[in-house]
Amino acid sequence: MTHTSERVTALHLALIALPLLLMVVTVVLLVGSLFDWNPLWPRDDFNMSEQAALKNRAGILERLENGENPNLARVVRAGLIRSHPMTVTPIEVAVATRETWLVQFMLDHGALVTDENRERLVCIARDVGANDVEQMISQGKLVDCIGIQTPWK
């Protein structure tokens, strides 16, 4: 015979429902990980430009140490910067993040600011309202952004 207090009521269900759901999800994820299914820890297959968009210095460094070129333009998948894919270099993305530390990091690790790309970078900084970054890149040189289209305009 079940003791009166042993009957399962709405009270019991209110307590256990969500923890039980969490446990089921936990078991599913653990079993899935045995078959290389890791939705909570997906493979980090973002390229260097995407890593810059994510401000992930360790990810950028890993790719640099694998020999990747920090000045190459790469396709950044939709959703990381804009709702459409963009082909940009890591330094351009770094400028667009408005983070001077990230821009400095890219410069310290081989990203180049040349006479060819300086204007574009300054205009990106101006488009996103990054005054500090603009000063870093321009180094006092005057840049006219009329006629320069950036993906961030």
Add this chain to the structure above:
Amino acid sequence: MIPARATSFAGSSVPAANAWTWAAYGWALLVTLGLSYFLVRMPFQVSDNIGNLLQLHQKSLGDLLYTYSFGGTYLRPLLWGFMKVVFDVSHGHYFLAFKAVEIVQLFLLLSLFARLLMVRSRVDFLAAPFAFTVLLGIHTFGGFLWEAYPINTFMTIAVFVLAVLNLAESRGGLIVDAVAPVLLVAAMFMVESGLLVWVATAAAYLAGARGVSRRGLTASTAVFVGYFVLRFVVLGGGTPGLDERSTGYGFSVVDRFDLPGRFGENPSWFYFTNVVSAFASVLFAEPRYGVWEFSRALITDAHELAPWMIINVVTSTLTTLLIVGYTLRRVPKWLRLNVDPDDRLVVVFWALTLANAVISYAYCKDQIVSVAGVVYPLAAFGVVRHLLRRSPAFGFVVRTALVGILLLASAGWAVRTCGLCYTLHAAAYRHRNDWVDIEKWMHDARVGEHDPADAEFVRGIRRDALRMQVPPPVTVYGRFGSRYFDQHP
């Protein structure tokens, strides 16, 4: 027939462990496996850790034991002895060894926690998962896992506290009475919060648990007093200064170098506010690290009241109100040392939380009150189990209200438990990125100046950390994570 009320093991007829008990242990094991999934993917942290690892690399066991016995402010020889043994036994596989220690600690903590729930029936088991979500979801728990230098001593102490509470609830005997003071010695000489093991022993005894008898309590008390004599009289040790660490005060963080100027003339007030903050933090998830951020967001426009703050404070407050309501009716009895076995978890919770708050006097940090955070869910479980048992006698309105309250609380704690995954992922990401700047730290600390092997040692750990794959948390949790999950630390 299974008794309606679980009672102490010591000297009374308590049902032996049954299938429901093992189901609770099974729950603990699955939780361990779930959390280990994140732990093995988390690189070593840099801050507070790389310096320790370097010491373990450079110094012998004897040197470390001497330094941390006679060295000054802290008396932690057993901590360093333990870490050195693990370091040496690992034969270069440091990550594997220290992660293994962390996982074993975690399993012990969860198993000892499950044992204290004394699950003996279906009703008990239906309430147990709630206790686990409170344990995992409380804001003091995450620090056990995301912080390790390279062992998390706060978790070690929590294990010791739960172990001694289990001893107190055991059948007792000479071995139990001998083990209790040994646990206390081990805890105290690992880290100062190990003193809470004595508080747990004494509180359990006063609450009627006699597994550790008067003999065992006396021995523990003698050891407890002896510690203070040794530390402050024989060794002439000191206590942390006012400028030990930056800490929260009011609505902001005060830099440690500003603390002497602000409170040097009357540090007692500063210490008092830290104790109050620590106590309130456990009960209400406010303040955090000494900063009253929820209140600040409510009162000022300068700070956003994020959804995660509301979830934390409402859930903790709701659960605390249940515990307080349970407590207030029984305080007169408890003050006469007339404590029912079912009340013991709640009594021990109040004693440990108060004591834990007191030892947090120097500065506020979630991790310092983590022992209180481990017994808080025990108290919540005790109260909820009591309500479940009494519920058949409640009227429809009361029962319905209770369903609503428990569902809301359960939902909140479930969200906070999910948030633990986010916290661990964010910590792993942060730790990995911190290794990017290690060369600068090495230069400033002059690592390798005397022995190039030191520099190579650090670089080796850095290489391993950077090789670990840690996708940015935003790619998994999106904006939801930063809005609905705890953003500390």
